[in-house]
Amino acid sequence: MRPDSKPGGKGRPSFIEEARRRQIVDTAIKTIAALGYSATSLAEIAREAGISKGVISYHFEGKDELIEEILSRLLREPAAFIKKRVEAKTSTQDKLAAYVDANFEFAKGHRDYLLALVDLWGRRNPTQAHNRFESEAYEPSRRYLSRILENGCRAGEVAAVPAKAMASVIQASIDGVLLQWAFDPNAVDLDACCSEIRQMIAGHVAPKNDSRAAFGT
Amino acid sequence: MRPDSKPGGKGRPSFIEEARRRQIVDTAIKTIAALGYSATSLAEIAREAGISKGVISYHFEGKDELIEEILSRLLREPAAFIKKRVEAKTSTQDKLAAYVDANFEFAKGHRDYLLALVDLWGRRNPTQAHNRFESEAYEPSRRYLSRILENGCRAGEVAAVPAKAMASVIQASIDGVLLQWAFDPNAVDLDACCSEIRQMIAGHVAPKNDSRAAFGT
DNA sequence: TTGGAATCTGGCCGCATGACCAGAATATGG
DNA sequence: CCATATTCTGGTCATGCGGCCAGATTCCAA
Incomplete structure (x- = not known):
């Protein structure tokens, strides 16, 4: 007993x-x-x-509780890792770059997590509109990124972009690449993609009067 | 019988x-x-x-064959829709914009497809390295986008970007946003994200001597 | 050392599933 | 209209699953 x-x-x-x-x-x-x-x-x-x-x-308690525990781990561990990396930076551009880098670095060391997460996606509960992934992965990420962008905008470090949409897109480009990589690590050059995403974001959110946007280095 | x-x-x-x-x-x-x-x-x-x-x-023949048939539909129908839209355009920038738009437009009319696809991801066959999604969804998409970028580069319409990586990132940003939207349609402004992605790509691949990259309109 | 609590074992049970089938119903061509 | 091929029905069956338990084993405090 x-x-x-x-x-x-x-x-x-x-x-x-x-x-x-x-x-x-x-x-x-x-x-x-x-x-x-x-x-x-x-x-x-x-x-x-x-x-x-x-x-x-x-x-x-049962299989359900085990899955819950697994999901908790799968969602919270990378989030904590990333948060620490971002908070070590001060400028908005550095925070954004660190956010992207941290996502990729964590994934590189935990492909298992990605694969398991993808498999567990199929277990969403259809009865409740807001599922686990939405409430514990995507929405917090979007909120976190939005905040960074809004603060940066107020500080004049980045251009005035629609923060919420931009947050979605940033998270999306990261997740999308990692998904492709999870399915076939040999088909995707993780470092090249990471760099491309960083550049693309930096260019897109750069203040419009900043010449760095158009002319590299 | x-x-x-x-x-x-x-x-x-x-x-x-x-x-x-x-x-x-x-x-x-x-x-x-x-x-x-x-x-x-x-x-x-x-x-x-x-x-x-x-x-x-x-x-x-059995449940497996049914799933195969479903996957075929889920992967080929949007691909055909998108291809037709892209081929109607001539310039590289227009093709890229059309590619993004077509992805979003199809998804808007077929959220069921997205949800089913996500659920079916968990059924990948672990024995074979290259699974269905990789071989029929991602790799073809990357090849298709790479081709567009390379042609555009040769024609001088876009800057010299790493085509394969850029292709991964473009597909990724689209898929990532659609995934967030599939989980919660109310949490993501699809049109705003689509627009943001289009702009970001256009700016990033714009020839470096083209002032449109930095100054809108 | 000893007794009770905590932990572990291996097997059993009910249930839901996919596969299968014998025969009924229906479509089709002559 | 008939005869045969096709399609459909509703049920049975074996399998593998998660949940559960009685008893064996280990831990730990007194």
């Missing part, structure tokens, strides 16, 4: 509890990335992790 | 055969878009279509 540690949230989870959950989530991400979500059963995850199937049921 | 009409491919499929397959694929796409792939069983599709479950098994 399992002690009812969840509902009240009284005592912090035990060492084993935390380690196991981490291990299971890790293994699940790798398995989904390797075999595809449709081929990833709880039994398969257990096999990959070298543990009994029941352990998963013991540490997670 | 079903006559062995597939293997040889001798006689053309009957009228009923063709109509049923179209109907089933249509219904399946709508059902996947509405309920999500995980909730879309053959029984569910049959129910939505108002036919018996066995009809699907009769007209399709």
Whole structure:
């Protein structure tokens, strides 16, 4: 029997509890990335992790909670990484460049995350209009980028562009390239694309009286 | 019993055969878009279509073949639509703008396609390195855009940009925005994003000695 | 050391699915 | 109108899944 540690949230989870959950989530991400979500059963995850199937049921309420935990990891880890990189910069142009770079750098080290994320997209809940990805990935990103652009505009560092739309487009170009790369790493030159995106954004948001926009370097 | 009409491919499929397959694929796409792939069983599709479950098994070899057919439709229909729009233009800049516009216009009329496509991404076959999306969606798009850029460069209509990378980025920005919009149509201003992408590309690939790049109009 | 709590095992169960089939219904050509 | 090929129905069946549990094992405080 399992002690009812969840509902009240009284005592912090035990060492084993935390380690196991981490291990299971890790293994699940790798398995989904390797075999595809449709081929990833709880039994398969257990096999990959070298543990009994029941352990998963013991540490997670069910498959749904496991997926939730995986999604949390998949969305929050890169977000934290990127935020730290951006906040290290001061100028708007540097922040934007850092945002793009950080996205690509994280992805390079975590292709598994991308593949798992793509597979999990298909699990959106159709009943609720606003799904997990929208509310925890896209909207926060757009808000974050919008803020940077608006502040930069007020400071006169960037031109007056429609912030929300521009935020969508920036995030889109990054995600789109990473998606292509996830499907076939050999087909996409990640560094070249990253550089191209950085230049394109820099040129597009550059103040119109700034000659750097038209004449490179 | 079903006559062995597939293997040889001798006689053309009957009228009923063709109509049923179209109907089933249509219904399946709508059902996947509405309920999500995980909730879309053959029984569910049959129910939505108002036919018996066995009809699907009769007209399709199995669920796999049905999915293949759906993917074909999902990938080829927009491609054909876009190609026609682009080929109506002559200048490189017009072709690029038409490419972007056509993508958005098609998507606006077929959000179902987008949602179904996203759900089907999770069904990639992990055994084969190059999956369906890579070989039938991304790579052809990149090739197509690269060609346009290279021709435009030779003609002196656009600057010398790394064509392959730029092609990835253009396709990426479009797909990325459409993805955000598919998840939540209210959160993304499609027209504004489309316009922003068009401008950004036009500015980025504009010949460097062309003053239009820096000064609008 | 010892007893109870926490953790793990391996198997069982009900359920939903895709595949399949025998026979009914319908279309088609002579 | 008839005979045959085609198409459809509704049900059965085997499979694999997630959830669950009884008992074995390990941990840890007293």
